[in-house]
Amino acid sequence: METQVSNFIRSIVAGDMAAGKNNGKVITRFPPEPNGYLHIGHAKSICLNFGLAEEFNGHCNLRFDDTNPSKEEQEYVDSIMADVRWLGFEWGDRLYYASDYFGRLYDWAVQLIKQGKAYVCDLSFEEMRQYRGTLTEAGKESPYRTRSVEENIDLFERMRKGEFPDGSKTLRAKIDMRSGNINMRDPVMYRSKHEEHHRTGNKWCIYPMYDYAHGQSDSIEGVTHSICTLEYEDHRPLYDWYLDELGIHHPQQIEFARLNLSHTVVSKRKLLRLVNEGYVSGWNDPRMPTLAGIRRRGYTPEAIRNFCERVGVGKKESLVDMALLEFCVREHLNKTAPRVMAVLRPFKVVITNYPDQEEYLDAINNPEDPDAGTRKVPFSKVLYIEQDDFMENPPKQFFRLAPGREVRLRYAYFIKCENVVKDDHGEITEIHCTYDPATRGGDAPDGRKVKATLHWVSAQHAIDAEVRLYDTLFTKEEPDDVEEGKDFTDYINPKSLEIRNGCKIEPSLKDAKHGDRFQFERLGYFCVDAVDSKPGSPVFNRTVTLKDEWAKIQKML
RNA sequence: UGGGGCGUCGGCAAGCGGUAAGCCAGCAGAUUUUGGAUCUGCCAUUCCCAGGUUCGAAUCCUGGCGCCCCAGCCA
Secondary structure (H helix, E strand, C coil), X not given: CCCCXXXXXXXXXXXXXXXXXXXXXXXXXXXXXXXXXXXXXXXXXXXHHHHHXXXXXXXEEEEECCCCCCCCCHHHHHHHHHHHHHHCCCCCCCEEEHHHHHHHHHHHHHHHHHCCCEEEECCCHHHHHHHHCCCCXXXXXXXXXXXXXXXXXXXXXXXXXXXXXXXXXXEEECCCCCXXXXXXXXXXXXXXXXXXXXXXXXXXXXXXXXXXXHHHHHHHCCCCEEEEEHHHHHHHHHHHHHHHHHCCCCCEEEEECCCCECCCCCCHHHHHHHHHCCCCCCCCCCCCCEHHHHHHHCCCHHHHHHHHHHHCCCCCCCCECHHHHHHHHHHHHHHHCCEECEECCEEEEXXXXXXXXXXXXXXXXXXXXXXXXXEEEEEECEEEEEHHHECCCCCCCCCCECCCCEEEECCCCEEEEEEEEECCCCCEEEEEEEECHHHCCCCCCCCCCCCCEECEEECCCCEEEXXXXXXXXXXXXXXXXXXXXXXXXHHECCCCEEEEEEEEECHHHHHCCCCCEEEEXXXXXXXXXXXXXXXXXXXXXXXXXXXXXXXXXXXXX
């Protein structure tokens, strides 16, 4: 159970509950536009909205904000639903689409026209831009602003029927062209778009704008707290205006700062570019901050939810360190992932005094979880160890295998390096060691100690595997912060993916299935790639490394 | 005098007039058949700055400074 820290939205909701507002009900909603894949930033919003509903015994609706047919696709609605479920949230029968409300939205628009609060405007894009004014100068009223109610109703009706070409007419709210808030300068409510919608087909050729659709959709659903990101703060007066003019249920809009994560980008536009321009293999590339990518990388929903709770909710724009996300996965995987031995860069070791035989040794599946039990690992005369675990001329801080030195092979024996075999180029091809039969299992009866324990895999029993090692997608902490003349893609990390073939993994991994997660002892957490792994040619993704004291020391050497 | 926000440790973040929580990172030590995990200790006399109110201010007032967002018939 994760510990909760108070945040201002939780406080507002709790206060409203205590005051008996909304009949003591809390209804939130997660309203994605189906025009891209969900990413870690959305996860924060999902956790916030669904979390609040859970916490206060309310409901959270999943509503697709599909008011713009030119950008939205079914592929995205499917992926969004899969991602929300994967995160662990259920909306039950509360699945909605803004497009379901097109009829009511239209009727309300007519009502506003009748109230003299909306009019059909013939200004072109360019004219409207000019009439809007600037940030520091007031706008001018449209010459069409004074059309009669009858004419407006007639024109709007004909817009609906598709009598006018796209771009020639809009329905606008009649508010205040001199407002300091540009959103209030007679914002467009409806525009003509002779385009097929992924759900309503060709039924409509006028579509409502976000500002006009969102609040009313919230209202229809009985939403009590409409939580959105900071950039909508300026829109709140408009959100309130529509609801007040219509005289319908009025949810409270609350804005919070979106999540920014170091060494990555969290903007749909940029993620789309990474996909379209081939910097990554797709929306689910394990380096992507999308939920699909993160999932394929091996992250767990528990880790993501915990992360979202830890980053908090506020109004200050911030950049959260990737290290926190990594901490959260390690924390969860440490408790749950079975341990296994795998050698990524094999060095052949021959135990010269070991008989030509094989034996099976007991290995603990997860020291953090006694119920995980043990397994048998085969041992034999020829083994593989990690290249990084041997140095011919080690510095004094290195206490792994070196000539003349004794170390422990995990769950097996103490071995001592007697000599190395080199090829014509002076490259080491084999390490010859002797073992101490008395140390079977890893303890010396005479009580002598070794400084290091190495993981290993028996050569004749090993399975070959491909392992993909990932690093951050960007080298820059804040890739959005581009220098003059550069683009965020200039900061892409050329080493974000390293593919290692011929890795040696222990035989117990033979039946590992897509998505299965393991700790490769001393290396990190890995999962079976859900896309490319095949029986007989397994592929593993490194989710995250283990904390590595030695790596830290090496950097300082 | 366009409008709207935000400024508490290296990164997040509590705090709401009573004398700076917690987490990540970092550092030091203990422990360890993963240089993992675990455990201990250290890490903001100070809250953007300057005045003011008060017995007492990160919290209230005034004035500065800095940063972010807004001129789509996108969301």
